[in-house]
Amino acid sequence: MKSQYVLPFERPIYELEEQLAKLEAQPNPTSNTLDAIRNMRTEIQRMKREIFDNLDAWQTVQVARHQERPQTCDYIDLMCDEFVELHGDRAFGDDRALITGFARLDDRKVLLVGQQKGRTLKERSECYYGCAHPEGYRKALLKMEMAAKYGVPIVCLIDTPGAYPGIGAEERGQAYTIAVNLREMMLLPTPIVCVVIGEGGSGGALGIGMGDSVSMLQFAYYSVISPEGCAGILWKSSKFADQAAKALKFTGKDLLKFGVVDEVIPEPLGGAHRAPRVMASTLKSTIVRNLRSLASLPERELLDRRYQKFRQIGVFEELGASEVAPA
Template identity: 65%
Template sequence: MTLRPLPFEREIHDLEERLESLDAQQDPTPEKLEAIKNMRAEIVRLRREVFENLDPWQIVQVARHENRPQTLDYLDLVFDEFIELHGDRAYGDDRAIVTGMARIDGRKVMFVGQHKGRHLKERTLHNYGMPHPEGYRKAIQKMQMAAKYNLPIVTFIDTAGAYPGIGSEERGISYQIAYNLREMSRLPTPIVSVVISEGGSGGALGIGVGNHVCMMQYAYYSVISPEGCAGILWKHAKHADKAARALRFTANDLLEFGVIDKTVPEPFGGAHRNHRQAATNLKVEIVQALRQLSGKSPQELIDHRYDRFRKIGIFEEGAVGGSEAVS
């Protein structure tokens, strides 16, 4: 698979092309073998150096990489079995959200995930991962079914946001997301939510009210996209890099703020370079989270989820003579 290099990967990409050319030569001399060995070591060193020091805008570019694994990729690599469930029993089947019964490490779960698509036909089918109200209605119905049968829920978040079109507004997208937030907070079953790439605004939160919320290392989770923020604050999307720094939406930032519980490590160079290793890391995190939550009673799960989200946004503000907590 040929990977399109991101701007900050250009030097790595050039070295990889040179290495590929050397590897293709027949009967290499000892000098060439030594050069190949040194070049491989240099690529590893450079990739580590670059990806350990990505700025927020570079992380956004990694999260949006066209070869990055998406929900359907992870369904094949993380779960042992999956049976899709369609429709919202009211309007239609929104393919931007995929739902179904799954099995992971021998445990039955209900799966809900947003899928963008990789090529034009698939993206059109899945509406670029931007759900309509019927998508969120489908999601909450399947979650309520899971609660009825005492099944844990696993959700994968990957959306720029809910679809903001006229039809979506006419059918009550804001109401449906708000409804999902309320109903998810009341479900008496474990919920594990993972931001696998982009987590945009209420469109992400509509399936993200979990007991355990984690993020892939090079994902981002934000109230607005960098381009949207730049358009509001600086009147032009060209300031997206500045907005990305201001929003503090990377996994490290959100772990520090208590918005997420864990960062799932990605292979060096990002998940788009090694789908299988990224999926293995993600599976380990999901299985561990489900085990930790399995010992809690239904009421403990509800209380835990409530307390977890009530704590978000509490900070200390300096005041004359000391500081006070502000919510």
């Protein structure tokens, strides 16, 4: 069945799949028809690989924002054997843009924290399209501190264009609350595994992103600002978002090279939205593997490694005049 949401560069794939479906629906297919079906299946796989292996930065953003891309609640349903949601920040309210709760991944108990955008208009309105308010970050930190108290590791799924920028959020201390989360997450004496599953926008992502292991899915992005926001500043128009996306160097390939993320998790051919169950299985195995590798570390070493990990991001060396190669 054709997806309701087809990105421009995906259209040739869906057109071939429609032709394949018509061939497969024919009663009593001839040998020529069966050959055509086999060839078309091979061509579809080749086309998917060619297109998705060569996405530019702006196309990667489009995949990260795909309407059918799995979100936190989808991964909870597909990965977790159990999940008990925890609500509220004990101060203002319960922010639906941030989901928190105790979960079980195979034989491992974890605290799961994830940003949720919503599917329907009603859900998106409740979730503010994944843009959390200060109460969301307070809720997340409260639950993380409780997990650390009982020695339960933390898993954070990041998927937000950024923290909510409204007046009410600013009045309630948006920037301060995120800053507190950054400081306190660095000090939590329990393993923290973070994965960018879609959009990783600015401080909204960092508010739950200080982990011992920071990974991202193949077609996610992780950036200090959205491409539209960057284009608005540099070119005074969001029409240049594609150029901004290229300049920001925020894809998995770039961030792995810069040392911002530790791992890029491969997505199914055609993206996570084409095979959510396969993606959930891969994500779960990656999270469990990272938790296993962190579990044996003494508390002091765990905290020291986490601190050094983030201190080293952005470090560079200046060459002296004698070391610079002539043009």
